[in-house]
Amino acid sequence: MDKKEGKILIIDDDQAVLYTAKMILKQLFTQVRTESHPSQIMPLLEKEHFDVILLDMNFVQGKTSGQEGLFWIKEMLKVDEKAQIVVTTAYGDIDLAVNAMKEGAVDFLTKPWEKERLAATIVSHYHRHRSEQEVSQLKHREQALSQDLESSFQEIISQSEAMDQIFDTIKKVSVTDANVLILGENGTGKELVARAIHRSSPRAPQAFIKVDLGAVTETLFESELFGHAKGAFTGAVEDRAGRFEIASGGTLFLDEIGNLSLPLQAKLLTALQSKQIVRVGTNKPLQIDVRLISATNMQLYELAEQEHPGFRQDLLYRINTVEIQLPPLRKRQEDISVLVHYFLDLYGRKYQKPALKINERSMKHLRQYHWPGNVRELQHAVERAVIMSDSSTLDVEDFLLSKKRQATGATLKSSYNLEEVEKQTISEAIRKHSGNLSQASKELGMGRSTLYRKMKKYGL
Incomplete structure (x- = not known):
């Protein structure tokens, strides 16, 4: 029988009971820890998370009231309000069982317990605990994913040779778990590449979680990426999973990673190296399993090599197992016509103008433009032209590019x-x-x- 990936804690002052319970449960779970002194309970819970805790109700010789156990139930739930505490005593009665359940215990066993009964009880509450964790994680994952519902992420549109190498790299790297760094100017499609890698990877059934690091403040960085416990700071009204935890099993996309300050880079590096995160307000490390894709429009290598580096070299080495450099639109001239027709069709249908066309004069004008905002700027230009045009054919004036710098570097009209x-x-x-x-x-x-x-x- 395969052991369950779980951590069980047994607390009892009887060494024989600890030995017997551990022998039974270690056949079922990967980690079983025993402790005979209740004074060690709180330090343990502050550092580690346990799926199920088996707690004796009496520790002082001659005491049979169970008051000690009731005290420790309260204390443990202060640290972990979702702890699965199964209480056990040789002096069990209905009143004590009821009181223990009122304080927050999930079950009650009377000594001497049968091997099968102990195993079945602990396994049952292990599954219950894991189910609750999954529900909580799904809730936070849905909240994170809902941010993407407003946007549609189309396939990468290109017929240029410059992008052929990009497609080949995507194909090769997708089947691996290698960390990927995507470099390129704003608007070149870095997020589209990241999503394409995820869709083609074995992690595709799991979540793709994006974090815009350029929009995350320093004060909220740890909470956003690592999560927080209820009451960790003002406004933390409930436990909340961070983006690393939500993306575990899937892909975490860190956009604008070059905007991170050096102190935040250090925190990110620690999480990546240890593959563990700690929620704000706790001391318990949580294992994470993410495929990391990062992106930036900044020159990270130059920043890392400066006399006073703006980017840590060790973090750069950690995130760029494979590097993808996206070409700007001005170096993909053959893609401009393709993209214009794609966006014209997209927005023509969206704004009920499906018959709209573009004349060759306008297309030549667009091909000559420098496009400092790259594909994103082209997309917005076409969308605006579709909205504002009163004709069946888009002309040069519909794109309002005359006020902007052309490929020749000349400004046609000042504003x-x-x-x-x-x-x-x-x-x-x-x-x-x-x-x-x-x-x-x-x-x-x-x-x-x-x-x-x-x-x-x-x-x-």
Whole structure:
């Protein structure tokens, strides 16, 4: 019989009872721990999590009231309110059993217990505990996944040679559990690549969980990634699983990993190295099993090699077993027409304009444009043109690109609209520094987080 992956704790002052119970239960579970001193209960529970606890009701010689056991039930539930506590005593009666259940015990065994009865009781509550954990994890997983329901993640659209190598790498890396680092400018499709790897991997039936590290504040980093216990901080009204825990068994996608500060990089590295996380407000390590995919538009290697590094080299080595460098749209010229027709069809149907077409003059204009925002900018440009056009054919004027920098570097028309000027200035800074947001933000005189918010605002 295969042993169950579980941890059982037996607390009893009778060494013979501890020995017998351990012999019975270690045939069923991978870990069985015994303890004869109740004073060790709390230090144990603060460090470790147990699936089922078998607790004696009396520890002091001559005491038969069970009051000690009732006390320890209360204390244990303060640390772990979902603990599965099975109480046992040689002086059992109905009143004591009722009181123990009122305090939070889940079952009651009277000594001497039969081997089969002990085994069946502990196994039953082990399964109950695991089921409750699964329900809780599914609840948090649904909450995390619901954030993706508003968006549709289409297949990667391309017929360019530049992307052929990307598709080949995706095919090779998907069948492994290797960590992947995806590099590229904003809007090049890093998340689409991450999802494509997950869909083609053995982990596809499990969750794909995305964390936008550029939007996670330092104060909420540990809670977001590692979870927290009820009461760990103001607003923590219930236990909550973190993204690592929710993604366990599946894929964790850390977007904008280059935005992490050095202290947060250290915490992330510790979790990846140990394959364990600790919820905020607890001391209990939880095993995690995730396939990690990271992405950034920043030059991590340059940051890691600076005199005062902005990115840890040991973390960089941990996340980039396989590296994928996505080309910008300006280096995928043959894909522009394909993408325009794809988005034209998509938004034509969405906005009830399925007969819309685009003339060759407009298509030439789009192919000449520099596209600093890459595919995302192209997508938004087509969507806006579909919405605003009153004609059956999209023309150059429908795309409003004349105010933006063309591939030649010439600005065709200036604008005095402050938001348009800011958007164009930000685009120029990002283009000038080849997508390096640290350098772009310095030139613009704003923090990275401010730059990140404005890029989201303008769809860059």
